[in-house]
Amino acid sequence: MATDRPLAGQVAVVTGALGKLGPTWVTALADAGATVVGLDIARAAGDADVEQADVTDRASVEAARDRIHERFGAPTVLVNAAGIDQPPDAAATTWLVEDVAA
Numbered sequence: 877m878a879t880d881r882p883l884a885g886q887v888a889v890v891t892g893a894l895g896k897l898g899p900t901w902v903t904a905l906a907d908a909g910a911t912v913v914g915l916d917i918a919r920a921a922g923d924a925d926v927e928q929a930d931v932t933d934r935a936s937v938e939a940a941r942d943r944i945h946e947r948f949g950a951p952t953v954l955v956n957a958a959g960i961d962q963p964p965d966a967a968a969t970t971w972l973v974e975d976v977a978a
Contacts, residue, residue: 881909887951889944891915891931892958901955910953913944917958931958 893914
């Protein structure tokens, strides 16, 4: 493994990959040699490396996980960037942590 590509051979998943911060993580991880797969609530047309998933829906995330594992193998890096820069309808709804924790 070359020192300039320390993540060569790793599979990285970035939630919120199409948001404001997600693309920065995708680029940085890819530049470090990782195979990067994005998760986002919407899928970009023609972007084969973005899986559609809603991180607030367990079944949606599990289905994306299974697709990623089948195509790329087990992820070894995870960046959770979904909803941290501008969540959809953030002002419309709020929850207590106790209400959404598993």
